[in-house]
Amino acid sequence: MEYRLQVGRILMSVWESAEFDGHEQVCVFTDEKTGLKAIVAIHSTALGPAAGGTRFKVYSSDSDALDDALRLSRAMSYKSALAGLPVGGGKAVIIGDPHQLKSPELLHAYGRFIDRIGNHFATGEDVGMTVADMDRIAEVTKYVGGTSKGIDPSIPTAEGVVHGLRAVLKRALGTDSFAGAQFALQGLGAVGWGVAERLHAQGARLIVADVREERVKLAVAAFDARAVPCNDIHAVDCDIFVPCALGGVISEATVPDLKAKAVAGSANNQLASAEAGAALAERKILFAPDYVINAGGIISGILGAAALPGRETPHAPSLDQAIEAIHDRLLGIFDHADAYNVAPEIAAERMAREMIGR
Ligand code: NAD
Numbered sequence: 604m605e606y607r608l609q610v611g612r613i614l615m616s617v618w619e620s621a622e623f624d625g626h627e628q629v630c631v632f633t634d635e636k637t638g639l640k641a642i643v644a645i646h647s648t649a650l651g652p653a654a655g656g657t658r659f660k661v662y663s664s665d666s667d668a669l670d671d672a673l674r675l676s677r678a679m680s681y682k683s684a685l686a687g688l689p690v691g692g693g694k695a696v697i698i699g700d701p702h703q704l705k706s707p708e709l710l711h712a713y714g715r716f717i718d719r720i721g722n723h724f725a726t727g728e729d730v731g732m733t734v735a736d737m738d739r740i741a742e743v744t745k746y747v748g749g750t751s752k753g754i755d756p757s758i759p760t761a762e763g764v765v766h767g768l769r770a771v772l773k774r775a776l777g778t779d780s781f782a783g784a785q786f787a788l789q790g791l792g793a794v795g796w797g798v799a800e801r802l803h804a805q806g807a808r809l810i811v812a813d814v815r816e817e818r819v820k821l822a823v824a825a826f827d828a829r830a831v832p833c834n835d836i837h838a839v840d841c842d843i844f845v846p847c848a849l850g851g852v853i854s855e856a857t858v859p860d861l862k863a864k865a866v867a868g869s870a871n872n873q874l875a876s877a878e879a880g881a882a883l884a885e886r887k888i889l890f891a892p893d894y895v896i897n898a899g900g901i902i903s904g905i906l907g908a909a910a911l912p913g914r915e916t917p918h919a920p921s922l923d924q925a926i927e928a929i930h931d932r933l934l935g936i937f938d939h940a941d942a943y944n945v946a947p948e949i950a951a952e953r954m955a956r957e958m959i960g961r
């Protein structure tokens with residue numbers, strides 16, 4: 604009874620949600636035996652079948668879960684369109700605490716629901732889900748990526764970031780040579796380390812910070828990098844600040860500290876607010892929209908996974924070409940931003956919407 608009421612409330616609010624934005628399809632799934640409550644939101648299939656990760660987390664209400672699914676699904680439409688992928692945007696959320704609720708039976712029930720949507724949606728890993736969970740879901744549906752059979756997405760993500768950094772360097776410093784340019788790298792994890800390796804190999808000078816001391820020591824030794832405290836990395840004198848750790852690092856509080864000419868890195872949701880983006884633009888600090896420069900992982904996931912529906916499209920570009928295209932895509936976004944006198948993140952959103960016919 605309680606389920607029915609909650610589902611009823613969700614359905615009532617779908618069209619009224621501020622995040623709705625003409626979603627093509629929204630599915631609500633429940634499996635009382637395992638406690639599964641899931642929402643799959645498909646924003647657009649204009650460019651191909653939708654793809655997007657599954658997020659498993661506690662929400663303050665079912666409406667919050669719905670809004671999150673809708674917002675993230677629209678963001679996936681933009682990300683995939685600007686990555687040049689023949690897929691649309693979707694996202695799924697499973698409501699609840701993964702540590703308490705997750706079980707093989709629940710993942711199977713979820714996978715069967717995903718299978719029911721068929722060729723319109725394929726999913727992968729997101730917050731609260733693991734590669735092992737994707738393997739479990741893959742036992743009952745082929746519409747899943749990010750399994751242990753795929754490649755580690757951090758490698759193509761790092762490659763894409765470096766292609767993007769070349770475009771940023773060109774636009775902000777008028778050169779496309781990394782030699783002698785100074786990069787301040789926040790985070791030396793899977794992506795940050797890969798970016799550091801590639802920049803160092805091309806003669807860049809690195810300033811680094813990570814909360815994990817051992818990573819910092821390794822980077823100092825391997826890349827002749829200069830280490831600074833985590834609280835200072837955004838404010839050091841450098842050419843480009845490269846956030847590869849957390850979201851929200853560019854805020855109205857941190858923008859005045861920046862000395863870099865540009866901000867470009869892999870971290871998701873770097874702008875804490877629209878105002879933070881405006882503050883960067885005001886200071887003429889170039890910003891590479893994160894979901895454009897960090898798209899190497901999804902590009903490899905979609906083009907590399909045989910089971911994903913996007914694979915069936917005959918005109919898909921090769922993996923290397925698609926990752927390299929991040930360079931030109933960013934230059935196009937910077938041109939658009941200049942032409943219309945808007946910040947790059949606004950230009951990116953406008954271009955993406957045009958590509959999906961909105
Ligand atoms: P990771 O967990 O491997 O690395 C993050 C690193 O940041 C860790 O070494 C951590 O110690 C460090 N860190 C955490 N807090 C910090 C702080 N306050 N200051 C400095 N360092 C700090 O993660 P990752 O896979 O390398 O991803 C990095 C970022 O890129 C994340 O925002 C992620 O969402 C985004 N991203 C990753 C991928 C991918 O393929 N892995 C794809 C797209 C976007």
